[in-house]
Amino acid sequence: MSELRALLTPEGLELLDALGPIEQGADVARAVSRLRAAGHSPDLVSAVVGQAALRSRGQAKFGDFAARMLFTRAGLEQATRLGVAARHAQRMRRAGVTAVADLGCGIGGDSLAFAGAGLDVSAVDADEVTAAIAAYNLAPFADSATVAHGTAQEHAPTETDGTTAIWMDPARRTAGHGETRRVSSDDYSPPLDWAFELASRVPSGIKLGPGHDRDALPADAEAQWVSAEGSVVELVLWTGALAREGVRRAALVIRGERSHELTAGADADDAPVRELGAFLHEPDGAVIRARLIGDVARSLEAGMLDERIAYLTSDSALTSPFVQSFRVRETMPANPKAISAVLKSHRIGTLEIKKRGMDIDPAAFRKKLALRGDAAATLILTRVGDQRRAILADRVPAAG
Known part of the structure; x- marks a missing residue:
């Protein structure tokens, strides 16, 4: 400091x-x-x-x-990407919101997008130096954005006429364990119980880690998982006027300037398992987190490769923004000797390795393979039933 x-x-x-x-x-x-x-x-x-x-x-x-x-290092790590925050600001404007209270603003990344979208922003952070940094970052919007040093509890609006919303990005108090364990409300600042109760009364967006325990989410909130450039970056809970009618699960996929969204009223039923077809599809991480794999499978006329593993397969060349598709070349047992023989026959010298459902280290596994030649391919290591299988494939250009 x-x-x-x-x-x-x-x-x-x-x-x-x-x-x-x-x-x-x-x-x-x-x-x-x-x-x-x-x-x-x-x-x-x-x-x-x-x-x-x-x-x-x-x-x-x-x-x-x-x-x-x-x-700050921690602030940059936790900050929302500006393009993602801008989409959150657009949602608020569509809901008729004109002012936002950013409770726990950090370095002010979200507030920057909110102010840039024309919203009045009241930001607060419990750390004095962090609040000063946020004030510096928001200086270009001094007419519409203010920053205070204090706690979320001290500055939270207790009621609204519908034109004021709340944004919260609760900070983790503890480290060294995974998000998917059952967390305590007091693991966060402000505590999640307090944040959820406030959000039940005032239209809110609450940013959480994408692996947050699903059983701990409020049943009446819209849960939106967001991926950007192939990485799942956050889970946002939307309440009140900011939650869309009939939507409880959403997967927002952002690539460059374009975005695509899949929404549903609940988790989707999985598609039936079928044998490997001409194409294998890897759902985007946001789709997997939102448990909407079945809806994507049905849109592609695809089935699950295995009921426990998030790979889809089909005979169709249809592509989707919600999956990365691969054209299957050949399958073999997932052992280095069998794989090396196939790689040699295809003259594969450049190999991308993906795995799911198998406890292996791709970097260590690569050292066991014979890679010679000027061709490139993708090797997918996975389980199909009780078998360990390797699938040699080629990436299909992503859908726009």
């Missing part, structure tokens, strides 16, 4: 803006040497150089905005 306090001074901010991007280890060493030679304190140099490196990393989530933002 002493480093961040040193950074939040006119001298620190001027040095940061003059330094430019830090993208490699060599950049760090050169910058530290130059700033120390100029007589700047170790704390200030460390803060400025570290912040420049965070700005470079922040481009993946915030694009060009990152060049004028401030970050």
Whole structure:
């Protein structure tokens, strides 16, 4: 925190803006040497150089905005991608919301998107330095966004006329265990019981980790799992006017500027198991988390490859934005000798390895294979019934 306090001074901010991007280890060493030679304190140099490196990393989530933002390591890790947050802001506007209370705003990433969409924002964070960073990041929207230092409980609106909504991103108090275990409300700040009770009275969006225990979710909330560029990044619970009529499960898939969504009133029934066809389909992680695999399978006229494993198969070449499809070349037992013989016959020198339902390390398994040739393919290792199978396949271009 002493480093961040040193950074939040006119001298620190001027040095940061003059330094430019830090993208490699060599950049760090050169910058530290130059700033120390100029007589700047170790704390200030460390803060400025570290912040420049965070700005470079922040481009993946915030694009060009990152060049004028401030970050903490934890704040950047937890922050919502700007493109995802912008879609949340659009949902609020469609619901008639004009103002948002961001309770636990962190570095202000969500608030930045809300303010950019024309919403009035009242943001708060319990950490004084983090709140100061959020205020700096929201400075371009000073007319419509305010930041306060305090707790969510102190600043939460107790009622609304429908034009004010709440956004919460409860912070995990504890680390070192998986999300999928049954969590306690007090594992989070603010506590989830408090957050859920507030959300039952005021239209809200609550951001949680995508692996959050499904049994702990409020039954009357819309649960939306979001994936961006192939990775599941969050689960959002929507309540009140922000929840869509009849929707309790949703999978939002974002690739570039385009997005696709699958919605349902409940978990979908799985499709029947069938034998491997000409195509294998890997559902997007958001679809798997939302348990809407069966709906995708029926849209592709596909079946489950195994009732316990999230792979689909069909004879059809139809593609979907909710799956990555593979054209099957050949199948074989999942042992290195059999696989190497097939790879040799196809002259495979470049191999992507995917696995599901098998306890193996793909990197270690790759070392057991003979890879020679100029062709490329994908190897899918999985269980089919009680058999361990390897499927050699080619990626089908993703659907738009």
